[in-house]
Amino acid sequence: MEKSIDSENVPITKTKSHYFSKTLIKWGQILPISIWMLLLVVIPLMYVLIMSFMSRDFYGGIVYKFTLSNFAQVFAGQNLKIYAQSIGIGAVSTVVCLLIAYPFAMFIAQKGPVAKTILMALVVVPSVSNSLVRLFSWITLLRKTGVVNTTLEHLGIIHHPLSMVYNTGGIVLGMVYLLLMFMIIPIFNSLDRIDHNLIEAAEDLGATKWQILKEIVIPLSKPGIFAGCIMVFIPSLGYFFVSDVMGGGTSTMMGNLIENQFQTSRNWPLGSAISVMLIVLTLVLLVLFQRRGGDMADLGGR
Amino acid sequence: AKHSKTLNVIGWSEYVPQSVLDRFTKETGVKINYTSYSDPDEMLSKVLSSANGTYDMVLAPGMYVQILRKLGRLDKLDKAEIPNYQNLSQTALNEPYDKFNQYSAPYLGTVMGIAYNAKKVKTPIKSYQDLLKPEFKDSLVTVEDSRAVVGCALMATGHKINDTSKAALADASKYLAKLKPNIKIFDGSSPKTSLINGEVSAGLIYGGEIALAMQNNPDIKVVYPKEPVYFAYDVFMKLKKAPNGTNVDKFINYMLAPKTSVKFSEAFPYYNPNKQAVKLLPKKLRDNPAVTVPNNVLARSQTVLNLGKETTKIDKVWNDFKGDQ
Amino acid sequence: MTRSKHVDFWKNSLIGLVFVFLYLPILVIIVFSFNTSKLNILFKGFTFKWYALVFHNVQIMSALENTLIVGIISTALATIIGTLGAIGMQKYNFPGKAILDKVLYIPIVIPEVVLGIALLSIYSLAGIPLSLFSLILAHVTFCIPFVVLTVRSRLVGIDQTLEEAALDLGATPLKAFIQVLLPLLIPGIISGAGFSFALSIDDVIISFFTTGPASTTFPLQVYAMVKTGITPEINAISTLMMLVIVVGIAANAIFQVSKLKRSKRK
Amino acid sequence: MTDMKEMIRLSSIKKNYGDVKIIKDLNFTVYEGEFLTMLGPSGCGKTTTLRMIAGFEEPTSGEIMLNEKPVSNLPPYKRKINTVFQNYALFPHLTVAQNVGFGLKMAGVPKVKRGPQVEKMLKLVQLEGYGNRKLDQLSGGQKQRIAIARALINHPQVLLLDEPLSALDLKLRKQMQLELKRLQRKLGITFVYVTHDQEEALMMSDRIAVMNKGHLEQIADPRTLYEQPKTCFVANFIGESNIFYGKVSEITKTDTKVTIENGYLTLQSDKPVFEKQIVNIVIRPEKVKFSTTEVPGFHIPATVAEHYYAGNVNKSVLRLPNGMALKMTSAGDQKLPEIGKSGFVYWELADAILIKTTSDDVFKAVDNPDFSMVNQMGGD
Amino acid sequence: MTDMKEMIRLSSIKKNYGDVKIIKDLNFTVYEGEFLTMLGPSGCGKTTTLRMIAGFEEPTSGEIMLNEKPVSNLPPYKRKINTVFQNYALFPHLTVAQNVGFGLKMAGVPKVKRGPQVEKMLKLVQLEGYGNRKLDQLSGGQKQRIAIARALINHPQVLLLDEPLSALDLKLRKQMQLELKRLQRKLGITFVYVTHDQEEALMMSDRIAVMNKGHLEQIADPRTLYEQPKTCFVANFIGESNIFYGKVSEITKTDTKVTIENGYLTLQSDKPVFEKQIVNIVIRPEKVKFSTTEVPGFHIPATVAEHYYAGNVNKSVLRLPNGMALKMTSAGDQKLPEIGKSGFVYWELADAILIKTTSDDVFKAVDNPDFSMVNQMGGD
Numbered sequence A: 001m002e003k004s005i006d007s008e009n010v011p012i013t014k015t016k017s018h019y020f021s022k023t024l025i026k027w028g029q030i031l032p033i034s035i036w037m038l039l040l041v042v043i044p045l046m047y048v049l050i051m052s053f054m055s056r057d058f059y060g061g062i063v064y065k066f067t068l069s070n071f072a073q074v075f076a077g078q079n080l081k082i083y084a085q086s087i088g089i090g091a092v093s094t095v096v097c098l099l100i101a102y103p104f105a106m107f108i109a110q111k112g113p114v115a116k117t118i119l120m121a122l123v124v125v126p127s128v129s130n131s132l133v134r135l136f137s138w139i140t141l142l143r144k145t146g147v148v149n150t151t152l153e154h155l156g157i158i159h160h161p162l163s164m165v166y167n168t169g170g171i172v173l174g175m176v177y178l179l180l181m182f183m184i185i186p187i188f189n190s191l192d193r194i195d196h197n198l199i200e201a202a203e204d205l206g207a208t209k210w211q212i213l214k215e216i217v218i219p220l221s222k223p224g225i226f227a228g229c230i231m232v233f234i235p236s237l238g239y240f241f242v243s244d245v246m247g248g249g250t251s252t253m254m255g256n257l258i259e260n261q262f263q264t265s266r267n268w269p270l271g272s273a274i275s276v277m278l279i280v281l282t283l284v285l286l287v288l289f290q291r292r293g294g295d296m297a298d299l300g301g302r
Numbered sequence B: 001a002k003h004s005k006t007l008n009v010i011g012w013s014e015y016v017p018q019s020v021l022d023r024f025t026k027e028t029g030v031k032i033n034y035t036s037y038s039d040p041d042e043m044l045s046k047v048l049s050s051a052n053g054t055y056d057m058v059l060a061p062g063m064y065v066q067i068l069r070k071l072g073r074l075d076k077l078d079k080a081e082i083p084n085y086q087n088l089s090q091t092a093l094n095e096p097y098d099k100f101n102q103y104s105a106p107y108l109g110t111v112m113g114i115a116y117n118a119k120k121v122k123t124p125i126k127s128y129q130d131l132l133k134p135e136f137k138d139s140l141v142t143v144e145d146s147r148a149v150v151g152c153a154l155m156a157t158g159h160k161i162n163d164t165s166k167a168a169l170a171d172a173s174k175y176l177a178k179l180k181p182n183i184k185i186f187d188g189s190s191p192k193t194s195l196i197n198g199e200v201s202a203g204l205i206y207g208g209e210i211a212l213a214m215q216n217n218p219d220i221k222v223v224y225p226k227e228p229v230y231f232a233y234d235v236f237m238k239l240k241k242a243p244n245g246t247n248v249d250k251f252i253n254y255m256l257a258p259k260t261s262v263k264f265s266e267a268f269p270y271y272n273p274n275k276q277a278v279k280l281l282p283k284k285l286r287d288n289p290a291v292t293v294p295n296n297v298l299a300r301s302q303t304v305l306n307l308g309k310e311t312t313k314i315d316k317v318w319n320d321f322k323g324d325q
Numbered sequence C: 001m002t003r004s005k006h007v008d009f010w011k012n013s014l015i016g017l018v019f020v021f022l023y024l025p026i027l028v029i030i031v032f033s034f035n036t037s038k039l040n041i042l043f044k045g046f047t048f049k050w051y052a053l054v055f056h057n058v059q060i061m062s063a064l065e066n067t068l069i070v071g072i073i074s075t076a077l078a079t080i081i082g083t084l085g086a087i088g089m090q091k092y093n094f095p096g097k098a099i100l101d102k103v104l105y106i107p108i109v110i111p112e113v114v115l116g117i118a119l120l121s122i123y124s125l126a127g128i129p130l131s132l133f134s135l136i137l138a139h140v141t142f143c144i145p146f147v148v149l150t151v152r153s154r155l156v157g158i159d160q161t162l163e164e165a166a167l168d169l170g171a172t173p174l175k176a177f178i179q180v181l182l183p184l185l186i187p188g189i190i191s192g193a194g195f196s197f198a199l200s201i202d203d204v205i206i207s208f209f210t211t212g213p214a215s216t217t218f219p220l221q222v223y224a225m226v227k228t229g230i231t232p233e234i235n236a237i238s239t240l241m242m243l244v245i246v247v248g249i250a251a252n253a254i255f256q257v258s259k260l261k262r263s264k265r266k
Numbered sequence D, E: 001m002t003d004m005k006e007m008i009r010l011s012s013i014k015k016n017y018g019d020v021k022i023i024k025d026l027n028f029t030v031y032e033g034e035f036l037t038m039l040g041p042s043g044c045g046k047t048t049t050l051r052m053i054a055g056f057e058e059p060t061s062g063e064i065m066l067n068e069k070p071v072s073n074l075p076p077y078k079r080k081i082n083t084v085f086q087n088y089a090l091f092p093h094l095t096v097a098q099n100v101g102f103g104l105k106m107a108g109v110p111k112v113k114r115g116p117q118v119e120k121m122l123k124l125v126q127l128e129g130y131g132n133r134k135l136d137q138l139s140g141g142q143k144q145r146i147a148i149a150r151a152l153i154n155h156p157q158v159l160l161l162d163e164p165l166s167a168l169d170l171k172l173r174k175q176m177q178l179e180l181k182r183l184q185r186k187l188g189i190t191f192v193y194v195t196h197d198q199e200e201a202l203m204m205s206d207r208i209a210v211m212n213k214g215h216l217e218q219i220a221d222p223r224t225l226y227e228q229p230k231t232c233f234v235a236n237f238i239g240e241s242n243i244f245y246g247k248v249s250e251i252t253k254t255d256t257k258v259t260i261e262n263g264y265l266t267l268q269s270d271k272p273v274f275e276k277q278i279v280n281i282v283i284r285p286e287k288v289k290f291s292t293t294e295v296p297g298f299h300i301p302a303t304v305a306e307h308y309y310a311g312n313v314n315k316s317v318l319r320l321p322n323g324m325a326l327k328m329t330s331a332g333d334q335k336l337p338e339i340g341k342s343g344f345v346y347w348e349l350a351d352a353i354l355i356k357t358t359s360d361d362v363f364k365a366v367d368n369p370d371f372s373m374v375n376q377m378g379g380d
């Protein structure tokens, strides 16, 4: 009963440092990433936002004078056309990816665990080789004097080479090719997560194969579909090199527009304003995604 | 950096052969980092947005001497270090952008000619206007060079290449709007490629590129329109606070040596202003009108100059042309 | 039964077609790396010469060297920072955690151009010269979130009480980390690092904006060459790189599959 | 039982997965309106059997009859059988009402007609007005009831339930046991119920099929199973037991003697055994009695080893001379002999259950951790 | 108890998570060598309390004393307390021996010296020779034992066990209960054991601390808890009970009358109550008796509503005139009155447990699903 707090207990109080080292460990883990993200993501993007309201001097210097003219230019008629076209290409690429990826992922998800692992690994393997080199392979194959046209002409199937790249179709092909796996992975994950019992339960309750697909499988894989669509659509708007390589430079994505402002026109404020639009569009899609019960972790491509 | 062993050059892509650079490295031990661009505005952007000292020298059209000087980005060349400067032909010197040859040394000259594939193009092309014909729908290539292309449009519609008056630009815009449907590819780096591999049947492109295309595909021919043509020198410039400044002079001197000049001229057969080198050029190149631009063509050529703020007007015409489908 | 075999046939055909689509370009790369002709149109004859030549191509070699330098350093940094961050974020509450969590998704979801120009702008503002250094900063930035994501997905599978068990048994926090958490996290860390490395060595867009004259990477080199036409040398080096990476992946996959098989036997 | 209508009959059912024989020659019948429970340890094949009845799996051989008609070629959705899955398997993207109405929707019943029927089912499971809820707003027990409502809406002839209560905590499980039983009585539907909880099985079932390693050990009503187990496995799995292993040594008019290790037991003389037969004898712990003084009739000397208090009962361990430990259960308020005290165990001869068995069976029993435990304790 | 050495003392312990008060003023003492169990429903704060003792959490206020010295500033790895975690928390990347030897390794014991000690611990938990196994080659019960061996190797003064058996199946759980108890007796180490299984608590513990919503309801030995619960919560949580709510109406020499809804109950006269006091009266189901003929002394009319067979016992539900359902447990072999039969329930007056309580407490009891269930059934 009698508390004998005497000299014997002194060392115990010394170990207060235990809580100090605990704090040290905690911040040692949290600070590097926090500071890095602050300095190289948050501040740069804030700066882009600020720039979008600034003026420029003639040679591209930024003049810290508030203006809304950049946004006026953002919404100028000819830019709107590019957005429309860019969003169009992005949307078509997304839909094409979805139409290919969904059945593909579904059929793989139906396989055994070993086959699944192997097939999904095979989906990722091509991405280990350089995207541009792979993209250029399509040019090699599909240009007017490419492998396909040459072969077809040799065989007498066609007499005039088909125009398959250096046009909008070429851009879509490039986008689909590079981004398909980002559609496949989240869809596969969401399908693979579906409890097989649910499918049996539906079957038990009289659902046919199509009804199961329509009523159970598709609704339950919606987060994956949405994640895939985001992971294809948003980057496609920015992939300027795809339209450069595959489109012959005549079609422009929003990414090309931004790149132009930064790399050639030296109009950083305008480029920033367009970027801000792109950021806003991304945020809107993300909010929708989360509202629909999407899991952000699905966006990492894992 | 007195004994620096590197040299950071920013210059056109497909314009300086790697072998020439490698030889310089071998001879002097100086490693060259050659950053390429396909649109001179890209160069300007990079130079301006990067910290001083990022690049040591620039290889760009002559008018950029004016621009970079105005921005205080150029240093004078140390002519004493460049004895080979004397090899240059008088015609290439004292150009309006560098009246006293203090800041630049010409490398090669570019003419814009019309290249066509004789197998596909039957009716002869005589004028810029001929490029507007519907038969060329979706089958032209042009360079990604705003001043050059808008310049051609100005000349095609009877104006001067540096004219930025409303009327002139309106005419040029109209011309370009009609040209647009015929353009399949914008290619600033290697417009020859699409000509060679048959993706396009004609193009408004740089002389050297035409010559290369002709070498690779005998069906390719060159023609100069009856209107004035574009001609410009690409010149070397030394950037301010270049950490490897002495290497710049050394490098220019090396490039102006006839032995070197022949090498790059063979690889990229543009108009060569080096009198000593021209003598050494193979006959085939000397006789090719795409390389050795005929005097009458040179006579009606015009060159682009810096237009200061007026440039934005050209930019707008260019952007409308490129962006609008 | 026969009907289901029929269905299986169509399903497998679709899977096959998609794989053809994914692998055809790679086949092209490999085939033309052995082509005597430089033109990449017809296969004129078989040769190994490009494999020899590419190693003498100063530009390609220096681009490769830059790529590896950037890839390795960025991966190492991103892996360390990301792993620590993932652990810290799982374990602790701290002001701004929710925001940090959201910020981590930015590099993943916003178009790369935007991050590219944002970094370029901030470098320009801060007077940071474009160089290998600036490139590494950029690469670490877009790699960190992927490391965090992979490590975190591994972390949730690790029982939190394991670390407590270690403390309970007398391990200091550092020992508990090294002896218990780290060994268990290793697969996640490795795959996060692998992911980072793959992203880094293939990055075009962000590198495009943040590279300097002396730091051209392989993808940028290729980008510069695309218009001219990619030479068989590039095909050759790409083939070699693929070979190296595929062997790595295959080893990992075999390991995983055999693990799966083992656990299935239980 | 013979006058009852057969609902399901399994004839010579076998099921292999690859080379592994999961179900070995299963035969039993489920009658109309019956509450039949399949009871057995984990992995014994209960789920597999249920899935074959539902149609999710095909038997490797043998025939399943529903209403005296073979169903081998009927896909699951054509059998008038519905299933309540172990983990509920509710559709997470649908509301409660949509879940319950799913079966009707699949059958093409228009929306307006579904509403009232759904409401009726919800009422049946005492969840009226929950229709618009999302599943994550429900407790485990409520989810369980939704799963039942969903399975019942198509008026199945048979309801299969695979450990429907195993995810619930003890109190809720007990409550749901009663509710399920009540529901089954009310609807008169045939229930085939799977559990590995013997207490649950005893309380709820009309009959219990005890399974072990893919075969049927015994099928009978709860009381028969408890009082007349046919195998050591059943004796051990249902309730607690003390199991002796011995050989019939002497049969007289008044009694039968069975020699066990270091001693003998006495059985009532009417047991149908013959001399030298190897048998097991099972005594339930609650039948075991202990006295410090010698009792008339059958008894064995024993020492009190341990006591455990369990509220309403006391559990004791008694040690026999041969070291074997014997479990004894007595009322919680009864005075217990001191630990270490010597005395005698005894029981009514009628309470000894005879299992005619091969020695194989004994070893099976010994495999059982509960049994081996006791011996182990006796051994140290 | 007062002459026993204090091992752990919790004084005025409070713990908040943010604004939520998880533990509200907890005070109790654990004595040396004692087997103390913390029992309570899920979420009542058992784990939180244990984690504070182990040092993983800091109390918001109050003091924890180990060996009569405050430990607030000692990190977990400096307390001579070890923990057996609910899910074992074995290190999956280490072998059995490495797991068991982990504590020694952390203490800097060289490898050669660790070996024999590890082997000794493995022997203690009857897993000699398992040292080189991987964890995934072990069964649940074996893992459990490894966790114990690992926690014991550093010779802790106190072993904390957080629901160590909850992941095991019934039979194995019962076996491990006995083993754990035996181990504790053998080693004489203080055990602080957490469970929400009342049967487990009763069987194993020297004393039980019953917790509810972050506070201590009662701390006592098992028999006291069962026979003299202080609150309805304890009565209801430990064992089954029938709880009446009423008001003391008349106190005479011979007995005390308590008015309940539609009737009254009789209590022994020695109960310390006063007139008009609101009280609860608890009757254990096994004390309830039923007779079809009137019995002398206290009795209430009742009807037989339901029977459930549970092997060694029968569970019955009896309906009182006011509709209330009363649980009754009788021996499994006893003959049961027919369902629907009318008669009388009665019990020994001494078996009625008096709980002096406010009406608040009654509602707590009614919240309990098991209790409400019975009333519900009675109501329909």
Ligand SMILES: Nc1ncnc2c1ncn2[C@@H]1O[C@H](COP(=O)(O)OP(=O)(O)OP(=O)(O)O)[C@@H](O)[C@H]1O
Binding pocket: D017, D022, D040, D041, D042, D043, D044, D045, D046, D047, D048, D049, D196
């Ligand atoms: N698809 C399958 N492939 C191979 N073996 C299987 C498969 N499904 C089940 N098994 C095996 O069949 C045996 C019986 O499984 P089943 O699920 O029927 O057991 P259970 O009695 O329901 O057990 P539990 O009580 O654990 O649910 C198990 O050993 C299991 O491993």
Ligand SMILES: Nc1ncnc2c1ncn2[C@@H]1O[C@H](COP(=O)(O)OP(=O)(O)OP(=O)(O)O)[C@@H](O)[C@H]1O
Binding pocket: E017, E022, E040, E041, E042, E043, E044, E045, E046, E047, E048, E049, E196
């Ligand atoms: N880190 C935490 N933050 C906030 N609340 C917590 C935290 N840990 C526990 N709680 C809450 O404290 C309460 C008590 O939790 P605790 O884990 O101690 O309960 P328990 O008695 O061990 O329950 P169980 O039997 O389910 O293990 C619960 O309501 C829980 O939700």
Ligand SMILES: NCCCCNCCCN
Binding pocket: B012, B013, B014, B015, B061, B110, B145, B148, B188, B189, B190, B206, B232, B233, B234
């Ligand atoms: N591929 C590089 C071509 C360079 C031609 N010089 C053009 C100068 C025109 N402004």
Ligand SMILES: [Mg+2]
Binding pocket: D046, D047, D048, D162
């Ligand atoms: Mg099962």
Ligand SMILES: [Mg+2]
Binding pocket: E046, E047, E048, E162
């Ligand atoms: Mg707990």
